[in-house]
Amino acid sequence: MVKNELKSIKILAQKEIEKAKNLKELNRVFKKYLGKKGKLSLILGSLKELPLEERKKIGKKANELKNVLEGKFDKKIQEIRKQAKKGIGKKEWVDVTIPGKKIALGHLHPLTLIKREVCQIFQQMGFEVVEGPEIETEWYNFDALNIPKDHPARDEWDTLWLRQNKLLLRTHTSPVQIRYMEKHKPPLRIIALGKVFRHEATDASHEMQFYQVEGLMVGKEISVANFKAVIQEFFGKFFKKPIKVRLSPDYFSFTEPSFDISITCVVCGGKGCSVCKRTGWLEMMGAGTVHPSVFKNSGLDPKNWQGFAFGMGLDRLAMMKYKINDIRLFHSGDLRFLKQF
Numbered sequence: 076m077v078k079n080e081l082k083s084i085k086i087l088a089q090k091e092i093e094k095a096k097n098l099k100e101l102n103r104v105f106k107k108y109l110g111k112k113g114k115l116s117l118i119l120g121s122l123k124e125l126p127l128e129e130r131k132k133i134g135k136k137a138n139e140l141k142n143v144l145e146g147k148f149d150k151k152i153q154e155i156r157k158q159a160k161k162g163i164g165k166k167e168w169v170d171v172t173i174p175g176k177k178i179a180l181g182h183l184h185p186l187t188l189i190k191r192e193v194c195q196i197f198q199q200m201g202f203e204v205v206e207g208p209e210i211e212t213e214w215y216n217f218d219a220l221n222i223p224k225d226h227p228a229r230d231e232w233d234t235l236w237l238r239q240n241k242l243l244l245r246t247h248t249s250p251v252q253i254r255y256m257e258k259h260k261p262p263l264r265i266i267a268l269g270k271v272f273r274h275e276a277t278d279a280s281h282e283m284q285f286y287q288v289e290g291l292m293v294g295k296e297i298s299v300a301n302f303k304a305v306i307q308e309f310f311g312k313f314f315k316k317p318i319k320v321r322l323s324p325d326y327f328s329f330t331e332p333s334f335d336i337s338i339t340c341v342v343c344g345g346k347g348c349s350v351c352k353r354t355g356w357l358e359m360m361g362a363g364t365v366h367p368s369v370f371k372n373s374g375l376d377p378k379n380w381q382g383f384a385f386g387m388g389l390d391r392l393a394m395m396k397y398k399i400n401d402i403r404l405f406h407s408g409d410l411r412f413l414k415q416f
């Protein structure tokens with residue numbers, strides 16, 4: 076019974092393969108006999124229901140036929156292709172064997188990758204990531220942070236003012252710290268991460284908008300020692316190697332004392348190279364102990380609380396990590412740049 080069926084499949088299938096004029100027709104024949112529900116496929120699938128002896132015999136024959144037909148299909152495909160190249164049946168030329176067009180997959184922007192990594196490292200140390208508005212008032216951006224009325228940063232050469240100088244685009248993420256302290260009682264540990272804006276001519280290391288990441292830790296006995304431990308841990312994890320941190324004196328109106336923070340050069344390891352200008356150190360951020368006036372302006376009693384704050388450019392971190400030499404590349408939209416991440 077099955078034997079006869081195999082015979083008739085052999086005759087009919089070969090005829091139909093021979094008759095096929097193009098790949099579409101050939102594909103239909105293929106489906107009819109060798110497709111998932113093709114005649115021969117069904118027989119092969121039902122072999123297991125036969126008694127052992129018969130299964131062996133029929134199985135052998137059916138598989139042989141399958142090989143024969145597959146060979147015929149391959150031969151016919153070549154034939155049709157050859158003809159198509161000669162121009163015969165050009166209209167119906169569809170090569171079903173050509174691999175499909177690949178859809179290009181996008182990926183995250185390098186700054187987003189760095190942003191996520193930074194947040195993750197600080198979150199592991201118990202810091203909460205908080206946000207604030209990009210349009211600020213003069214109070215939150217300058218006054219509350221103890222920045223004097225005549226400070227040049229308030230100048231319209233540095234700050235982008237809005238609405239007759241009543242509002243501005245924040246020049247740093249520090250206002251987020253004030254807003255957070257107004258609403259939350261210490262002890263607290265936060266990271267404020269977001270876009271900031273400067274009225275500035277752009278060059279390889281300056282942009283009009285960039286990302287800042289700022290940290291604030293406040294408690295009864297938070298000291299510079301805590302700061303050094305936290306920040307050393309952060310840089311070590313971020314650059315995935317042991318990093319030394321150096322504090323040198325600096326001045327900021329919102330911290331007292333204030334420091335400039337350098338780390339061992341991640342390129343040369345401290346020996347001296349062109350990136351670190353032969354010093355072995357890279358300046359990474361500003362930091363310090365929170366100024367009593369800043370606590371007062373946020374509604375906290377400076378006699379009860381102390382803490383540290385720091386701030387750095389996320390773009391600079393990304394440039395250090397990926398060895399990028401021009402900050403403007405981040406917003407250039409240049410795919411040759413972006414595809415490298």
Ligand SMILES: [Zn+2]
Nearest residue numbers: 340343348351
């Ligand atoms: Zn170096």
